[in-house]
Amino acid sequence: MIRFNKVLENIKTYEAGKPIELVVREFGIDAKDVVKLASNENPIGTNPAIAKVIRSNADIAHLYPDDSMFELKEALSAKFDIEDENIIIGAGSDQVLEFISRAVLHENASVLMSAVTFAMYEIYAKQMGAKIYRTASYEHKYDEFMEAYRMYKPEIIYLCTPNNPTGDATSKEDVLEIINAVDKETLVVVDGAYMEYAAAKDPAYAITPNDLLGFENVIYLGTFSKAHGLGGMRVGYGIAQAELISELYKMRPPFNISTLSLAVAIEACKNDDFVTKSITLHQEQIKRYEAFADEQGFKYIESYTNFITYLFDENMDSTYIADTLLKRGVIIRNLASYGMNAIRVTIGTEKQNDVFFKHFVEVIA
Ligand SMILES: *Cc1c(COP(=O)(O)O)cnc(C)c1O
Numbered sequence: 001m002i003r004f005n006k007v008l009e010n011i012k013t014y015e016a017g018k019p020i021e022l023v024v025r026e027f028g029i030d031a032k033d034v035v036k037l038a039s040n041e042n043p044i045g046t047n048p049a050i051a052k053v054i055r056s057n058a059d060i061a062h063l064y065p066d067d068s069m070f071e072l073k074e075a076l077s078a079k080f081d082i083e084d085e086n087i088i089i090g091a092g093s094d095q096v097l098e099f100i101s102r103a104v105l106h107e108n109a110s111v112l113m114s115a116v117t118f119a120m121y122e123i124y125a126k127q128m129g130a131k132i133y134r135t136a137s138y139e140h141k142y143d144e145f146m147e148a149y150r151m152y153k154p155e156i157i158y159l160c161t162p163n164n165p166t167g168d169a170t171s172k173e174d175v176l177e178i179i180n181a182v183d184k185e186t187l188v189v190v191d192g193a194y195m196e197y198a199a200a201k202d203p204a205y206a207i208t209p210n211d212l213l214g215f216e217n218v219i220y221l222g223t224f225s226k227a228h229g230l231g232g233m234r235v236g237y238g239i240a241q242a243e244l245i246s247e248l249y250k251m252r253p254p255f256n257i258s259t260l261s262l263a264v265a266i267e268a269c270k271n272d273d274f275v276t277k278s279i280t281l282h283q284e285q286i287k288r289y290e291a292f293a294d295e296q297g298f299k300y301i302e303s304y305t306n307f308i309t310y311l312f313d314e315n316m317d318s319t320y321i322a323d324t325l326l327k328r329g330v331i332i333r334n335l336a337s338y339g340m341n342a343i344r345v346t347i348g349t350e351k352q353n354d355v356f357f358k359h360f361v362e363v364i365a
Pocket residue numbers: 091092093094095118160163164191193222223224225226231234235236
């Protein structure tokens with residue numbers, strides 16, 4: 001028997017949204033009839049300008065990518081008005097989370113996060129043998145965070161705004177209040193994976209990396225996976241003071257971002273039109289989800305993201321609903337594993353949403 005690291009004993013493998021292929025295989029549904037609204041992907045698809053960049057890089061697969069990531073750092077520096085030394089790039093912001101965890105945590109360390117938030121914070125912390133503390137609410141409430149902070153003095157506090165999988169957000173003022181109240185020995189991670197959506201909805205919720213760069217113990221995380229529609233390319237970033245970034249660099253494997261991924265992320269930085277178009281479509285379509293819940297008489301969490309979380313009472317069971325929709329070729333996220341009788345639905349295109357509503361009405365009838 002291999003003697004695995006004992007930390008593995010209480011780690012549950014991360015369960016990603018179900019892929020379209022699985023529904024095709026298990027339920028014999030045609031791939032073109034499957035609607036996937038489970039992974040918060042951009043429903044518009046691939047920006048044609050990005051597809052062009054991928055094609056034009058077709059002949060350089062034999063070369064290692066530029067490990068300095070100079071051009072992408074320049075593009076991000078210009079976008080956010082920061083310096084190259086403030087940036088670390090990961091294979092998704094997930095990889096930056098992993099660097100952070102490995103750089104800061106150990107067996108006697110602990111982390112603090114909200115009751116329901118991004119699953120990877122816990123998984124990475126457990127990999128390091130660290131303890132997990134959660135506040136009582138899924139919202140990021142100052143009093144709850146401060147009480148737990150004073151009690152446990154965690155090495156890391158995660159503030160996910162907007163929060164996944166709930167969709168709510170924390171205002172810039174409230175985030176700064178928490179940051180200002182903790183001492184410099186605690187690292188505060190502000191995960192802004194959906195920040196583009198929140199910023200477009202309400203400027204009071206818009207946080208930029210620059211807002212946080214004055215704090216030595218804060219890192220801002222962003223990603224190209226959501227509003228930029230590049231989930232398949234795996235590029236995210238962390239932005240912080242240079243000293244913190246250079247420590248995280250010690251955890252980075254060489255060439256962690258592929259040539260194609262670098263090229264498309266550089267293009268995406270120049271191309272705000274696609275994000276604007278995505279957000280406009282999203283804002284039109286999410287109104288239908290809100291109106292639908294109101295008509296049907298169930299609750300939802302007001303969303304600052306590209307998905308909406310529907311909350312059910314005891315007359316409705318999220319597991320039954322998710323399983324039945326899946327058999328009909330509609331993939332959404334069941335939040336039962338987060339302890340919520342709720343589902344999370346990524347807002348799709350008009351057509352995809354039509355399909356969702358058609359089946360959903362029948363399933364809940
Ligand atoms: C999607 C997501 C990420 C990371 O996505 P990557 O594809 O790894 O960049 C990070 N945090 C939250 C809250 C997310 O929802």
